[in-house]
Amino acid sequence: MEGEMESRTPSIIDLNAELAKLTMFRGRTPQSTMADRKGSGARLASYRDGALFTTKFAGKGHWESHLTGDELIHILDGTATLEIVREDGPQSFALGAGMIAVIPQAAWHRFHSPEGVTLMTATPSPSEVIELDVDDPRTVGASRHEARRVDANSRMEREIESGTPSIVDLNAELAKLTMFRRTPQSTVEDRKGSGARLASYRDGALFAIKFSGKDHWESHLTGDELVHILDGTATLEIAGEDGPQSFALRAGMIAVIPQGAWHRLHSSEGATEMTATPFPGEHIELDVDDPRTVERKPA
Known part of the structure; x- marks a missing residue:
């Protein structure tokens, strides 16, 4: 893809600090209002066509469906059951701290947690919601006066497809990796064993990486990249x-890197990260101060 990419400032979130502000909302039901849930959740940042959210709750959420893309769920603490509608009916998946679920675009789903759960989501919009405690939300279609379907933009009327989520045990995947000291010229073969592709996500994939040293410059042409530092520190x-800017990141921090923005990470002591990376991208394997001064190389 040719053309100039705009430079913008990333969103930097201290997730641990944001979580400390929240209280667990117990007794959640599908009918719980935003006023009921006040103080138990927060909007962290804009992300692609939606936003990043975090919430703490016990009880049962409403059925929901996201019309424009997959939803990413990261269980940060506690346990929950994910119910998702497939062609042969709803199916349940047990999730615990450190696990990730990718909910397919337009698939009806909900969470319930008797003991309590803390989770972060990357949620696209618009969405539809059903605030009835039914076993299968598709049975509500003929009686929409009994449910409130919320479409944030246009109240789109459409059939919602069923899908199977990708479930990833992130802690188990991280345990398989070894730390690798990178340079901008490190090849895929050099980095073997230090990173893993976890799952497909929207127009790209989720990756887990353990590294120290300095990575190459890169930019992503179709969407923002999400970077979550799980352990260690990185810049x-x-x-x-006005030229390259630096941001210090540590465990528990998140960066949303704008679409088309040139960026790289380096870490003297080592860092473990998870990324949601859109395709395609470009990269530059030269250790230069500003990547815009050199010719771009397709990734």
Whole structure:
């Protein structure tokens, strides 16, 4: 893809600090209102065509469906059961701390947690919601006066497809990896064993990586990249209008890197990260201060 990519400032979130502000909302039901849930959840940042959210709750959520893309769920603490509608009916998946679920675009789903759960989501919009405690939300279609379907933009009327989620035990996947000291010229073969592709996600994939050293410059042409530092520390460099800027990241912090922005990470002591990376991308395997001064190389 040719053309100039805009430079913008990343969103940097201290997830641990945001979680400390929240209280567990117990007794959640599908009918719980935003006023009921006040103080138990937060909008963290804009992300692609939606936003990042975090919430703490016990009880049962409403059925929901996201019309424009997959939803990413990361269980940060506690346990929950994910119910998702497939062609042969709803199916349940047990999730615990450190697990990830990718909910397919337009699939009806909900969560319930008797003991309590803390989770983070990357949620696209618009969405539809059914605030009835039914076993299968598709049975409500003929009686929409009994349910409130919320479409944030246009109240789109359409059939919702069923899907199977990708479930990833992130802790188990991380245990398989070894730390690798990178340079901008490190090849895929050099990095073997230090990273893993976890699952497909929207127009790209989820990755887990353990690294120290300095990575290459890269930019993603179709959407924002989400970077979650799971352990260690790293410095994010991003090409801004006035030149590269640096942002210090540590375990529990998240960065949303804008679409088309040139960036790289480096870590002297080592860092473990999870990324949601859109395709295609471009990268530059030269250790330069500003990647915009050199010719781009397709990834």
